[in-house]
Amino acid sequence: MASNYLNIIEPIIKKYDGKKEAIISILQDVQTQLRWLPGDVLALISKKLKIPLSSLYSIATFYKSFYLKPRGENLVTVCLGTACHVRGASLILDELERKLKIKSGETTQDHKITLECVNCVGACALGPIVIVNDDYYGQMTKVKVDKLVDHLLGKKE
Amino acid sequence: MVRINNFNDLERIRKNILEKRVLEKITITICNGTGCQAYGCQRLTEHFLAKINQNGLKEKVEIRKTGCHGFCERGPIVVIQPEGIFYQRVKIEDIDEIIEKTVEHKMVIDRLLYEEPITGKKIIKEKEVPFYKKQLRIVFGKNGLIDPTSIEDYIAIGGYEALLKVLRDMKAEEVIDEIKRSGLRGRGGAGFLTGLKWEITRKNISSNPSLGGYIVCNCDEGDPGAYMDRSLLEGNPHLVIEGMAIGAYAIGVNKGFIYVRNEYPLAVKNASIAIDQAREVGLLGEDIMGSGFNFDLTIVRGAGAFVSGEETALIASIEGRRASPRPRPPYPAEQGLWAKPTNINNVETWANVPIIISNGSDWYKNIGTETSKGTKIFSLVGKINNTGLVEVPMGITLREIIFDIGGGIPRGKKFKAVQTGGPSGGCIPKEFLDLPVDFEKLTEVGSMMGSGGMIVMDEDTCMVDVARYFLHFTQEESCGKCVPCRIGIRQMEKILREITEGKGTLKDLQTLETLAYTVKNGSLCGLGQTAPNPVLTTLQYFREEYEAHIKEKRCPALVCKGLINYFIEPEKCVGCLLCLKNCPSEAILGGYKMIHVIVQEKCLKCGACLEVCPKKVSAVVKISGEKREGPKEPILVDEWRRKR
Structure with missing residues (x-):
């Protein structure tokens, strides 16, 4: 190695x-x-x-961008910028944490998904926003989060 | 492109480029800024290219990927030139029709036009859209015309002419005088006079010429909700490079750095391409345009630390250390990078330089107010109809920005506050909507210009929660060097959290204020010195919201989880089962055509029930500080109504 x-x-x-x-x-x-x-x-x-x-x-x-632990295959990022916050981003994060059964900054046991928060991705028109790898999911709601997580978990199983 | 070896070459090359470009050629510009990329504009662009090729229109039509147009709300944005037909929210399915009707037959497609929300009037041309009408886009406006990865595009619109003017016709001191006369102030937050800063750095270098010095462009734009610097650097990188080259000549240095925030990969990419191109044609490097002046640039990527936007921390980061601020003086102009005199300006400041040189300081200082000249780019976000980047003359009122340009608050909600200056700024209430925006005026009301974030909040935003949000942010981003900042902010956040959970006391408000002043006075850098501002301004302007949380255990905006409950109004519930099926904690009891009941003890307060309850029913509501009467157990809708 x-x-x-x-x-x-x-x-x-x-x-x-x-x-x-x-x-x-x-x-x-x-x-x-x-x-x-x-x-x-x-x-x-x-x-x-x-x-x-x-x-x-x-x-x-x-520096936040360095990882001293391995990350999962998929990176799910929740934007917690001010614009997303006033549009309810914290509820979106709660829902992701609940659905994925991990906290922000953690990786699922099977190493498939890492959940993370960032302080603004500058796509405020789409807030609240969730980014999966390079794909942006805008104007998120709890229902959309549920669908997204099911899709992510289903695809990987 | 051939190398530019002397002053005449630039003009000749520009002529060549313009001659090569057939004027009657139709150009389809597609915004490829990060905002529109989030909407999927890259795929849209690829499809456009493929369709143009398929239809054999390659000779007649050019597809141009441009920088950010600013109107992020309506992305992906497509503008068809030379007519300037403005299409918004364009989808891949629209491409065929655009090519057939607009490109081939000059017909306008109504459906894709912007519609004025109040009058319902359709608007054809970009510059007539109300969002753009009141703006003065002297710095940002070129973004939409050029491909940021093409130096030819930039030269074609007069790029590098200001640099040529400076190198050919002006002494370094004259350049500094011109910038001083223009009144340009740093756009990064503090608003220091740019020309004066340059002069000080130049003096320090002249007094010890063997030492040399540097210039730096600060694009560590960390304020959440602010992205104008990114959009400038990624949308028009040559403008920033040209500004820096002019600055380097005036200050007397040969080396510069662009420090870019880690989260901005496209800005890094486009700026790197632009630097390489400029070097290749001789606009960076040795003996620029045969003038004997040397200047080169290096890009440094940040690594994810908000505090590295502070200038001494930024220096530490470029030197390969932790981004911890150090005491000033010595200022960077005296001892900056590797202890040499260093001039640091932010992206927008550098981008203003070529414009001032080209148009003259007299023209520039006519724009703006007595103390703040020129324009400012704001990122208008949050609870606003037209999210986007707006460039306005200094002195415009908040009302004009938020209501005329921004189109007001969505869903007819009431405006509550606008937060400016990022985590260091404050929340400005509606009493000050007619405040003219400039450096001094914003400071007078307890906020600040900052780098230009403008987050609009409506009646559904809880000001205590917003203060807690910002303190959480600064607490996480504190570098930990100064105890008042490291521990004081943490304590303040704890108190605020308790208030939002209904565990606060009135004495807490006093403690918050005392702590706020301790943190402000006892911290070394801007982060700690300003972190308490969101708390102080919300306490000043929205004290009644704090008191409602403490005295009545009520969150007036219905935000704070600890103080709200979800409730199903029995008069409205139709028993459709939707909320019950979507409740993650099985806290909802009910049945088909039965009035549903939320078991409060089981409720996670995730809000799923409110979200899924059909609009026309709207039976689920949030309540705070009140008790509502309803059935304890599910009961048939008909039975309940009969009883009443």
Whole structure:
């Protein structure tokens, strides 16, 4: 596994000329390929760039876009921006949490679905909005959420 | 495209482009901004392209994927040029008809036109739609005309002319003077005079030329409900690049960064393409247009931290560290990126620069108010009919923005407040609807301009819940450095949550105010200093809502879950079983043609029953702070009515 990781990490570090200051971009690129940042990978990057592992964790835990746990195959994102909030986004989140039996930030046991919240996707005309992978579902209602979840679960079973 | 080696090349290339473009060619512009992409405009564009090819119209018709038109409510938006016929909410099924009628026979399709909600009048041309009529789209207006990934499109409409003017005819000091004279103020929130900022940075660089310096474009647009910077950068990236190149020349630096929020992949993509194109033709890089001036740009992606929009935190993030703010002074103009003088402006500010240079500061300063010049792009969202991005002259009233441009509140509901300035701003009540919008006026009423989010709230919005929402947001986004911000906001949120659950006391309101001032005074950066604003303004203007939650255990807007109940009005229920079938917690008892009853102890308050109850029945209602009489058990509708 470690050598596999090395094959991914090395070209990325090279792309940024091994510069320590590019660490955020390097982590982003690595995550784009692996979908999350395993501890082994962070340890390897730490060694390669001579950045203390604690510093890497400090960065990876500070920024929200880094995942230190594997994500599910499908990413369900609920927009909780102000415009969506005043249009009832919290009820939509409640319904998703209830239907999927997980809380925001968690992944279903079968690793099929990860549920997440974001602070605004800037598609406010469609609020409240739910995004599944790259597809936008606008003007959500509880009935629509139920249909969406059934579809997601059904499709994957 | 060939390389631009001297000042004459640009003009020659523009002429070539325009000559190549057959004027009578019909152009179908399709908005491809992120907002319209959410409506599926990409598939629409592909289908349009395929149909045009199929019908052998490739020579006659051009399909152009443009940046955001701003009228997100009505997406996907298709405008047919040169006539400017404005079609809205276009679907794939409409394509054949558009090609057959409008493209081939110049006929207008009524069904796809925008209809004025009050008069029912159909409007054909984009610029006559009321949403656009009162706007002054000097910065944002070009978005709809060009393909953001085509430098030719930008040059064709006069792009890079301002840069040429600066490099050929102006000294750096003259550029700074021109920007100073225009009165342009930073559009990122604080409203500092842009020209002055440039001058300070230039001075600091001149006093130690070997050190050098940088400029940065801040596109870490984190305020929820605000997306104008994204739409500018993704819809017209060359405008931002040109503005930065002019700024770099004036300030005396050769290197710039564009810091883009992580959630904006399309902006990153389009800006990267634009930078590559500009470099390729010699509008970025070494010896730009043969002037001897060098300037290049790098894009840095944010990683999801609201606080990185603060300038010292942004610097830390570009340097590859946690985005924690540091005390100022030294200001970035003195010690910024890698301790060198750095000038940071936001996207909209940079985008204003070429427009000021091209049209002159005298023209520019005629727009706006005494203290705030030019236009401002607002993102008008929330409980509003016409959601979208609007560019208006400073000094326009809130009423004009919300009712004339925004078309008022949906479903005939009453306006309650407008929230400006994002989580740092405040909620402005209806008494101030005639307030002219500028930097000072918004601050006077306890809010702020901020980056331009404008979230409209109606009678169904609970102001205590909104305050709690913002505090939850800032509490999560606090970097944790300053104790008052880290712990104070958390405590404030806890108090607000208790109030929304009906567990608040009147003393809590005092505690909230005391905490608010502690957090404001004891925090280093703008996040902590302004986080209590939503609480303070709602306490000031909507205190009665707080008191209703505390004293009467009642949420007047019927929002706070802990204080509301769902109730089936027996006089209206027809016994259709819909709510019963959709209730996730089996809290509804009933039967066919029986009046349904909600068992309150079992109810999750998810609202499914209210949502599914047919409009013409409307038997399910929300109640708060009151008791309603109804049957305890399901009873046949007829029997109940007889009894009454």
